[in-house]
Amino acid sequence: xxxxxxxxxxxxxxxxxxxxxxxxxxxxxxxxxxxxxxxxxxxxxxxxxxxxxxxxxxxxxxxxxxxxxxxxxxxxxxxxxxxxxxxxxxxxxxxxxxxxxxxxxxxxxxxxxxxxxxxxxxxxxxxxxxxxxxxxxxxxxxxxxxxxxxxxxxxxxxxxxxxxxxxxxxxxxxxxxxxxxxxxxxxxxxxxxxxxxxxxxxxxxxxxxxxxxxxxxxxxxxxxxxxxxxxxxxxxxxxxxxxxxxxxxxxxxxxxxxxxxxxxxxxxxxxxxxxxxxxxxxxxxxxxxxxxx
Amino acid sequence: xxxxxxxxxxxxxxxxxxxxxxxxxxxxxxxxxxxxxxxxxxxxxxxxxxxxxxxxxxxxxxxxxxxxxxxxxxxxxxxxxxxxxxxxxxxxxxxxxxxxxxxxxxxxxxxxxxxxxxxxxxxxxxxxxxxxxxxxxxxxxxxxxxxxxxxxxxxxxxxxxxxxxxxxxxxxxxxxxxxxxxxxxxxxxxxxxxxxxxxxxxxxxxxxxxxxxxxxxxxxxxxxxxxxxxxxxx
Ligand SMILES: Nc1ncnc2c1ncn2[C@@H]1O[C@H](COP(=O)(O)OP(=O)(O)OP(=O)(O)O)[C@@H](O)[C@H]1O
Ligand SMILES: [Mg+2]
Numbered sequence: 001x002x003x004x005x006x007x008x009x010x011x012x013x014x015x016x017x018x019x020x021x022x023x024x025x026x027x028x029x030x031x032x033x034x035x036x037x038x039x040x041x042x043x044x045x046x047x048x049x050x051x052x053x054x055x056x057x058x059x060x061x062x063x064x065x066x067x068x069x070x071x072x073x074x075x076x077x078x079x080x081x082x083x084x085x086x087x088x089x090x091x092x093x094x095x096x097x098x099x100x101x102x103x104x105x106x107x108x109x110x111x112x113x114x115x116x117x118x119x120x121x122x123x124x125x126x127x128x129x130x131x132x133x134x135x136x137x138x139x140x141x142x143x144x145x146x147x148x149x150x151x152x153x154x155x156x157x158x159x160x161x162x163x164x165x166x167x168x169x170x171x172x173x174x175x176x177x178x179x180x181x182x183x184x185x186x187x188x189x190x191x192x193x194x195x196x197x198x199x200x201x202x203x204x205x206x207x208x209x210x211x212x213x214x215x216x217x218x219x220x221x222x223x224x225x226x227x228x229x230x231x232x233x234x235x236x237x238x239x240x241x242x243x244x245x246x247x248x249x250x251x252x253x254x255x256x257x258x259x260x261x262x263x264x265x266x267x268x269x270x271x272x273x274x275x276x277x278x279x280x281x282x283x284x285x286x287x288x289x290x291x292x293x
Numbered sequence: 294x295x296x297x298x299x300x301x302x303x304x305x306x307x308x309x310x311x312x313x314x315x316x317x318x319x320x321x322x323x324x325x326x327x328x329x330x331x332x333x334x335x336x337x338x339x340x341x342x343x344x345x346x347x348x349x350x351x352x353x354x355x356x357x358x359x360x361x362x363x364x365x366x367x368x369x370x371x372x373x374x375x376x377x378x379x380x381x382x383x384x385x386x387x388x389x390x391x392x393x394x395x396x397x398x399x400x401x402x403x404x405x406x407x408x409x410x411x412x413x414x415x416x417x418x419x420x421x422x423x424x425x426x427x428x429x430x431x432x433x434x435x436x437x438x439x440x441x442x443x444x445x446x447x448x449x450x451x452x453x454x455x456x457x458x459x460x461x462x463x464x465x466x467x468x469x470x471x472x473x474x475x476x477x478x479x480x481x482x483x484x485x486x487x488x489x490x491x492x493x494x495x496x497x498x499x500x501x502x503x504x505x506x507x508x509x510x511x512x513x514x515x516x517x518x519x520x521x522x523x524x525x526x527x
Contacts, residue, residue, distance in 0.1 A: 170387075171387075178374065181341060181372045182437070186363075
């Protein structure tokens with residue numbers, strides 16, 4: 001009984017991680033680097049969400065929608081400022097990496113300047129704090145997190161796999177020059193992808209803010225999303241979601257294991273990351289199609 | 294149709310194209326032959342906007358062609374690249390959809406036309422393109438170029454790595470493409486067959502045009518016979 005309860009908790013944690021992991025996967029997919037500016041972006045979004053609720057007294061749904069939109073716009077700016085010039089000059093990938101980390105630190109410091117390092121907390125969104133399913137209890141916010149994360153991931157999948165624009169993003173990730181030759185406006189498609197990344201950072205930021213209170217280093221939690229995206233296979237969207245859910249479950253379960261507890265559980269998680277990077281860098285995902293030459 | 298004047302292309306200190314002049318007439322097959330590294334692919338990449346020239350002009354029907362690949366495609370100049378470059382992880386049908394990215398209206402109908410042209414592609418429409426045989430990938434790459442109904446088709450070594458029977462099929466297809474009213478600029482290593490179907494031809498050497506004329510004239514040139522067709526110059 002306790003175990004099933006923990007699985008429910010792990011699922012909702014994993015769902016939030018998957019919002020972050022998908023952001024990594026989307027950028028890695030098209031530009032082939034791990035975009036650590038996402039941490040800063042998520043922090044900024046968490047504070048934006050907080051300001052929106054505090055100023056307008058909006059509910060969770062409206063806060064999420066507005067923050068997602070703001071996140072999308074900021075991600076567009078980040079792409080413009082940090083990456084577009086690098087692409088025009090055909091810079092090596094290491095520059096993207098450095099640029100993304102710099103951007104992340106910049107965003108985080110902006111937040112520190114405006115909000116100092118005080119802790120803030122989101123207001124309570126729900127009158128009833130838990131929902132009961134037979135013998136199980138779930139925090140209402142956890143349930144909302146699970147439902148909203150999974151449905152937004154489902155929408156992302158539909159966009160990527162069922163629309164022409166989504167197919168163009170996937171084509172771009174496989175062969176950028178060939179995508180150009182199809183008449184795909186690569187700058188536009190990359191900007192569109194960054195908008196999606198920003199939307200997910202917006203959702204993730206609000207949820208992380210609700211879960212952990214607000215502080216300028218909130219964005220360091222993106223490491224969890226990064227681990228998940230490595231486990232899922234870098235650049236593999238579905239793999240990232242699966243990796244994130246597994247990670248959420250694992251963390252919650254490890255905390256309950258005698259001898260590991262909450263102190264050692266991050267250590268175990270990083271050992272798993274290392275093992276994946278060494279033994280199976282392509283992640284848990286199945287078939288990788290090799291292009292015939 | 295396409296007028297190229299004084300085109301100069303550099304990669305850092307490699308001079309790939311040296312003031313190349315070339316015209317492609319409407320409704321014709323223009324062949325471009327030359328040894329490895331002569332600059333043939335560079336020329337096509339420059340026309341389609343993947344490579345920026347240092348100097349020179351490219352005009353389509355009298356007006357300067359854009360330098361942005363997606364605008365060039367919208368103008369009806371479509372490039373089927375060397376080495377196929379199909380999207381390996383997309384299905385055959387998704388690859389064709391990408392080919393029609395700029396002209397999605399009427400896609401379903403044109404898709405059926407392509408499938409009539411190559412029933413093999415229809416049988417494999419849900420298969421990932423990376424799992425197709427080399428020949429099938431080449432057919433897919435050509436169909437992906439054709440499905441937007443281009444006005445000018447740039448083809449870079451479409452017969453590369455194909456068995457003799459398939460090579461013949463490709464050259465028949467190229468003639469059919471001309472019959473559809475599509476202007477073709479054809480880069481080929483198979484000089485003999487390319488010159489046999491070409492209305493006009495250019496020979497490129499070290500980034501410069503060294504010879505041009507009708508397909509027959511170039512085919513009859515003793516130096517060409519010696520260098521590209523393996524015949525003794527007499
Ligand atoms: N991206 C690039 N960077 C640097 N040099 C390049 C690049 N692309 C081509 N080159 C050089 O430019 C010259 C012309 O190359 P190009 O690919 O145009 O030749 P080609 O005629 O198509 O040859 P092939 O018949 O082997 O395909 C070569 O010396 C090549 O090494
Ligand atoms: Mg070439």
